[in-house]
Amino acid sequence: MSLSHTDINAAKARVPLAFQAPLTVRMRRAALWIGFIGLFCYCLWAFDFSPMRIWEGMGRLGNVLSFMFPPHVWDNWADFSEVLNGLGETLAIAFMGTLLGAIFAFPVSLLGAKNINRFTFLRQSARRGYDVIRAFETLILALIFIRAFGLGPLPGILAIAVSEIGTFAKLFSEAIENTSNKPVEGVKASGGSRLQQIRFGIAPQVNPVILSILLYNFESNVRSGTILGIVGAGGIGFLLSDRISAYKWEEAWSIIFLIIAMVYAIDYLSGLIRQRIIGKWDGAK
Structure with a gap:
């Protein structure tokens, strides 16, 4: 059955909102788009964006990349062992x-999970504490800890640990809140204590999620550890910064390639661990 233009116009006259959003909604959408485009244009102007600047920068970037090839191959164990x-x-x-x-x-x-902590004030205080910790960038924490503990791996470890407390606590609490209450009720009906309810009712549901979070953040922290080394927190980042400062671009590229290979290997091993513990997802089932 086909509709004529007359039928369509009649339907539009009867229920106009089914064919077009109200005027207030359209004005709100237009204002949002105008604000977005205006902010975008302002950022381009404030950051001195211009096609000529991009073109010149791409030319200089090409020169830098040309210095990196061919990659450096270490011909003695002493130099290569330093990189390893x-x-x-x-x-x-x-x-x-x-x-x-x-x-x-x-x-x-546990303090920030609604199904664990019933005290609203304490729960909200814990959540705001997560936000405060996550507000500090890992690099800023590394600079603070370098000032306190000196150069070396220790400031890097502490910077990542403190930063991850806020991130992990937020993600873990959200994962705990999304668990089903039925296993908990089963443990409770069997006479289990509150601790046993968490251990046998909540933990089996949330452990795979926590494992995935840990593995992903570990991969991310390997990359973060590279950046922290540049500011003096130990690791391969210090060597990379040293080679770039000395204009040894071919060695810098070789180090970058090794970092990429290490991250790839960690990602592959993490996938195997997830598959081993969580199981392989089969879309056909």
């Missing part, structure tokens, strides 16, 4: 920072 030691140090910084952050974050996350 930096990679291992970065890996250790990320691992220890992630582990310490998770250890301190888990009990704190």
Whole structure:
């Protein structure tokens, strides 16, 4: 059955809101788009954006990239072992920072979960505490800890750990809140204590989510550990910064390639761990 233009116009006259948004809604959408476009144009103007500047920058970037090829190949063990030691140090910084952050974050996350902590004031205070911790960038924390503890891996570990406490506590508490209450009721009906309800009713549901969060953030912290090394918090970042400062671009590219390879290997191993513990998802089922 086909409708004529007359039928369509009659339907529009009867129910105009079904064919067009109200005037207030259209004005609100137009205002939002105008504000978005205006903010975008202002940012371009404030940051001195111009096609010529981009073109010149791309030319200089091409020169830098040309210096990186061919990549440097270390011909003696002493120099290569220094790079491997930096990679291992970065890996250790990320691992220890992630582990310490998770250890301190888990009990704190229970305070922010609605189905665990029934006291609104205490729960909201815990959540605002997460926000305060996450407000400090890892790099800023590293600079503070370098000032307090000196150069080396320790400031990097502490910076990642403190930053991850806020992140993990928020993500863990949200994961705990999204669990089903039926297993908890079953444990409670069996005479289980509050601790046993958490241990046997909530933990089995939330553990796979927590594991995924830990593995992902560990991968992210490996990259963060590289940046922290540039400011003196140990790791491969210090060597990379040193090679760039000395204009040894071919060595810098080789180090970057090793960092990429390490991150790829960690991502692959994390996938195997997730598949082993959580199980492989089969879309056909």
